[in-house]
Amino acid sequence: MSAIDELSIPAPLQGVAEKYWQQLLEMHKQPETLQPLRKRAVPLFALSDFVARSCIQEPELLERLLGSHLVPEQPDYADELDKLLRDVSDEDSLKCRLRHFRRLHMVRLAWLDLSGQLPIDEALHQVSQLSDVLISKAYDWCYQHLSERYGSPMLDGRPQPMLILGMGKLGGRELNFSSDIDLIFCYPAPGETSGGRKVIENQQFFTKLGQKLIGALDSMTADGRVFRVDMRLRPFGDSGPLVTHFSALEDYYQEQGREWERYAMVKARVINPDGQYSEELRTILRPFVFRRYIDFSAIEALRNMKRLISQEVRRRQLSGNIKLGAGGIREVEFIVQTFQLIRGGREQELQQPNLLSVLSVLKKRQWLEDQDADRLAASYRFLRRTEHCLQELADEQTQTLPDNEEDRLRLSLVMGFADYNAFLQHLNDHMRDIHCQFQELIGDEQESHGSKDASDLHDLWTLPLSDEEAHSLLEKHLSAELAEQFWRALNGFASDIRQRSMGKRGRETLDKLMPWMLAAVLDKSEKPTTLLERLLHVIKSVCRRTTYLELLLENPGALAQLVRLCDASPWIAEQVSRFPILLDELLSPQHLYELVPQDSYASELRQFMLRIPEQDLEAQMEGLRQFKLSQQLKIAAADITGVLPVMKVSDHLTFLAEALIRQVVLDAWQQMVQRYGRPHGIPEGQTGFAVIGYGKLGGWELGYGSDLDLVFLHNCDSNADTDGPKPIESRQFYLKLAQRVMHLFNTKTASGDLYETDLRLRPSGNAGLLVCHMDAFGEYLHKEAWTWEHQALARSRFVFGDDSLATTFAGLRRSVLCLPRNKQKLAAEVREMREKMRSHLEKSQGFDLKQGSGGIADIEFLTQFWVLSESHRIPEICYWSDNVRILESLKIQAVIKPEVAEQLTQAYLAYRNAGHRFVLQGQPAIVDSDEFEQMRDFVRGIWEQTLGRADRS
Template identity: 70%
Template sequence: MQSTMPAALLGISEKHWALLLEKYPQHPWLVEYKTQVLPLFGFSDFIARSCWQDIDILQDLLQGKGLVEGVPDYDNLLRAQLPADVNDEAGLHKVLRRFRRHQMVRIAWLDLTSRQSIDTSLKQVSKLANALIQNACDWCYQHLQARYGTPMYQQTAQPMLVIGMGKLGGEELNFSSDIDLIFCYPEQGETLGGRKTLENQQFFTKLGQKLISALNQVTADGQVFRVDMRLRPFGESGPLVMHFSALEDYYQEQGREWERYAMVKARVINPVVPHTDDLKAILRPFVFRRYMDYSAIEALRNMKRLISQEVRRRQLTDNIKLGAGGIREVEFIVQAFQLIRGGREAALQQPGLFQVLEELKLRQWLAEEDADSLGASYRFLRKAEHHLQQFNDAQTQTLPDNDIDRQRLCLAMGYPDYQSFCRALEQHMQTIHGQFQELIGDENEQGADEQISELQDLWNLPLSDGEALTLLQNLLQTTVAEAFWAELRDFAQDMRARAIGPRGRESLDKLMPWVLNACIKDSSQPQLVLQRLSGVVKAVCRRTAYLDLLLENPGALAQLVRLCNASPWIAEQIGRFPILLDELLNPQHLYQLAPLDGYFNELRQFMLRIPEQDLEARMEAMRQFKLGQQLKIAAADVTHVLPLMKVSDHLTFLAEAMIKQVVLDAWQQMTERYGRPAGLEGSDLGFGVIAYGKLGGIELGYGSDLDLVFVHNCDSCEDTDGPKAIESRQFYLKLAQRIMHLFNTKTASGDLYETDLRLRPSGNSGLLVCHINGFAEYQRAEAWTWEHQALCRSRFVFGDETLAKAFRQTRQDILCQPRDKQKLAQDVRQMREKMREHLQVGQGFDLKQGSGGIADIEFLTQYWVLSESHQQPALCFWSDNVRILESLQQHQIIKPEWAEALTEAYLAYRNAGHRYVLDGRSAVDDSGQFETLREQVRQIWQQTLGG
């Protein structure tokens, strides 16, 4: 390195070397290390000055093992240098400062010679700070304890917990940083065992004062760290140390947004003690909201604006921390995600920027390319920052204004000249600032749009009808404008009467002009969309985070308008479950459905973040997953990405994934309490779920309930093998009850599915779960014709393969029994008449129960399966009507024209039924559009079943 060093730097290094030799002539060994040391002296006045002050540093680094790469065990190294005979504060101060200087020279040496990464350097400085703070705190505690005794609460010694903030908290401390600390202790009380009793508050205040002095005071040996306590509750006017209850009260009642931002990087410096988790439990709900908190973006934007004003006021040019594209903007980007999503994603509740950046990439909230470029640019800036500070141990983030330090910087960073370094720096800062602007931005630049300005007037000003219509007629046709204004006026009056608080009112007033603009611009029926959107806004108006979400994400608002335009059912679902708004953030993700066999894997990944012991959280998470996936299916449906048959497929496979997860969760809960039933092998459950109806027929619709039957194959009378053993067959009854509980319990997101078990043997009077042999015997000996009809639309959807085979065999045997066709036709006809009498809805054509409707087609297919399967067993292979009709035609049971007519009618009715649900209507048609299809179905019914 010496040969590549500019002459000016060589001159500086030679001067430092000469001073060193002059002071330490008794160390002839220095000469042999000249070529190794000289470049470092040219790089860093701090290294040269430190070695001149203490030759032991240089001797240790050169002749000992001081330059071994990696993170040393600072704690033990420092403890070894704090022997018991250091019994006064002056002695403590001397040891701390010499140790700090020694280790910082080592870090600078390795950094400036490119022998370690910036990640390692950041970790080393942070670990060094931890050791210095903790050992100083322990020493001060022990010496106060000798005089005043031990601070106690209910016979338990009380520690002082030191919270490291900022880069110290994130273990990313820069080389010459000050440190931000907050002191607290668990409980009030008083000391015990000393010469003088103090209240705990007094004891810990003295401890805090002595710790600050040990670190912050400047002596002949320098300073350990500049200590900043202004981030504590109430700032400089607040008490130096607070107990947990006071801390909790403060953050619940008076905590401000910037304090939330600061607390994201908070970390307890002390070794883990039982009180650590208690403190985290106090801070976590203040920092990380349970919902998606988009108000954080505005708070960060305001902070960035204040920082920019400070930069301009102090004329801080060339500042790589605070300037556009600087270090602070990377921190803002990462911490914005933490504040927004951290309440729901525990992986984001960690203070380290690099770790969180990896989580963002892993979860695809930041594109891999963006996350990698952001990480690389951040490392570049932090490396430059470290070198700037290592030149003279000065806290600076400003690019040098002199040739010496410029030469040092470009050489340490690996650039041939300062211009090359500046070009690279500019590229990295542009990368950062581009991503910052995309996520956070400096201000809502759209606010100047002229149309938005007019709509702000429409929303905010008390306009007369004439004034409002004059304004709207520039944007809409007269009749549409009148309807739109009538809807808006009523909505505005309603919202003015609601108590949503000043914060909510401010967010609503900012959002509504954009909502109105989206209604006018993106819909052919703006008044109808406004009506549907107003329901969503009313539902979320007290949850400001969702208003902020729509304000901060124009894409999400556009998707909301698009979906509300397409379907009032979707609008109603979002209004009932505002968490669905989160699904609108990524349009590509919204319309990208899971593969049919991929729903369980996605659900399993989604559930990994929920502890198995937190039953309520797991139930809520399953409901959130189901609602989110159902919204995605509906979005693909209304935008014609999916045809009808695929919609039902996706809804069916989603339901099967939920069933599997519910059964596995219930099994886990039951076996933890009771153990496993007797006779099971390997991973078998001895349990199965049979689906009937729409789920069995792979024809599930929006809001369909699940017709289920539970079976087991337990033949043992032995007890389970758990701590609270019960009879093994009783275990399966409790398992079924637990499954129903997981399905039907209402959480914040409603129930999971409505479930119906009435198709089990003996109906409501039967057991919730039956033995598979009992199920078979019931079907053979006791089941009614209508129960065999239902069996046509049944499938085994989850459980052991042995049970699946047994069920399929039973189903085949039952459906293939020879039957008296005349008696069968009579039974089917009577059941159909009874259903129509009790279930038909409305004055028009009830698509399901009306004459010539869906139920008639289903009964026809079931009749043919039951009457002909004894001769054509393949007819009972499928459980869905469309493929049954194909099979009936293929085996020449019905004429091709019949199969075609029934299939066409069936799909038309189902498609219309889907549309009606999405339009928020009952499945009754009064347009007459289906009369031809109905007549065809009636004729086939008459010719087949008569009556």
């Protein structure tokens, strides 16, 4: 459709358009002047709520548009905005005019695009150019006004700029109609300002500049916002400085840059270029992004990213998503960027951020055949046009096909189709073609089902067999007794499933899946009925979610892994039953058993969370839980296969918890600062907040079901106010921060809570403040704390916070643990506390590995006693917080004999290992009374020598 006057509006949309037109007439001061414009305006009101509502919100907008702006040629955005901002003297006016300017030109672009006057390539370019100008002019204004107060940030006698890297589609000049913008801020070098009323460091200047720029663009006002600004792609994400100088940026990417950051940097572009500095920045980034050699490792890295995206689509139950789904926009990007990352180091033509430009190079150089390149370009344009139209309907960031008839009709009409089904058929053809090319280049190879014949098992599941017939069939595989048990379990499941509401597709998928699953059970397990029952529990949990049944049917490797893991551990089977999203982790066996390095959980979590919109707090909480569940499953998989010893398992679970604690605190911090501002005196990149881990977290000994014993501290002036629009006292700020942290931990989402947390070890326990000043904490420990609180301190360590807080806490902990104590009194108090604990917690028959006499708790109390009684003369023994290294220190410092330390360590690890296995088997950590007898006797003997008579019950 070539001109807006030629649009023929279907009847269902005429009423919508008429309603909007009447609202506009009511809002306009001189409605009679609008009548000549009706013929051109009403059809667009029918097609776009955004166009209609914008004209109603700003009634003069329609006359301005139709008067001079509705031509396809791009206006001089920079000149127009310069004139508009010339007399702006305050930030509120700046925000207002930026938003009005954005609205005018986005309505213009939507109008031209929806009426078929703007090719998609030009539409994407104009949206990107408009965005560049809005960002650059807002930056210029903020820079100038900051310089008036602080002077200019200098380098070699000249002012230096803050360069703004546009990432993603903004960097590629192919920005969506309604998109957030991913930015990274950087500047040439440290130093200080010159020429202002107050001299500050360059880092402070550029941090303030970045904050003001984000506020100018992102803050929500009565006029809306210009863009949602996402800064999470910067070095270290939300925990990193807002602005980074070139040297630090170079160090980060050389030492810590990850594959996904290479992928992101392919599209990086300086929005506000500044001569030599822009080229210097490109020189820093180029070696990281484009390797000098042909780099085929990029394929596997992109394959991993695609796998994560596919998991996200399933987890969020996204359907009809033209960006992330199979054959979507992201797969085109992966195809093109695969060539860029592989060959870009040698072929400079590939070092450009625009996708279609690179695609033409691939065609010219015959890296893609002409026909494939042309089909890919046509499909990409079709998808981008569809995406553009979807977002022009309501100015919302969406890539999901509409589920209501009104918007389906609009989309079909704008895309030039007679009806929605015709459009959908055309769309599916394009996406199929893209996915086929993606699979040929990047896609994973699928395993086939095992060779075991499942035909007789197909009869077992699908035919109405008598018990005798079923037993006869199963006795080809099992003994008569086992066959009877197996059939009883299967038949009971079949009866249950028949009562459940399942769609036709789901039942057909289940009927195809079950024979293969039965074959795998009979082929692999020594306890087939037990394994079958575990697997059927999983199938029951997903029987109404056909996507997961199809996942297991179409991915034999995933089914094989499910069988293997459920056979090894009922705990894993229960986890998968409760959280079926874990089935996604089974798709790639090599990744299932490939653990994240212990020091990389934080960066892996950061990458995972980048896919979730920052403003969607509910999705953010769910994402944290999904990350924990998936990593926990990987650890368990490595555990049951013997890849990890028990201490390494605890290490991984502990580092995983630390990464999640860090992310939770940073998320809570961002939310609080956004509302109340920063506490006085807390610089950018710091929080003044610390998390102390006690117990198993403090001792690097977390298990799969462990809760977190935490204490929250801060070191800010409690009476000072925050610097935000709603200032509050710092003590209130940190209290609200702690409450928010607890909310993020404890809220139950579809994936449960993140961790159970226990704050009872804070000063005064449940009666005390949720967060305590570091000085008050130290005073409490020195003057008021009970002996058992000092014992707990021996198992504590700094888990999150600023370096200065870590140093302060380490000194405080050491000073308390090194206090001189009366040994006899201490022994009596430790013994009394242990007896109270046992009387309350040991209720079992047999030997309780944790609480039983001669068990784990006795060893822990012994080490704590030695630390508290001897640290005043040998401070080295209080450095570590885990029992194994405490015992090693006690041996080295000759506090206890070497053979005592070694046997206590052996007993401690033996108990922990056994308890660990019980958890994976879903059983309590209790053994027969005669097990570990020699170890228990030894521990009790040391207890009696050290603390007095042990209770041998």
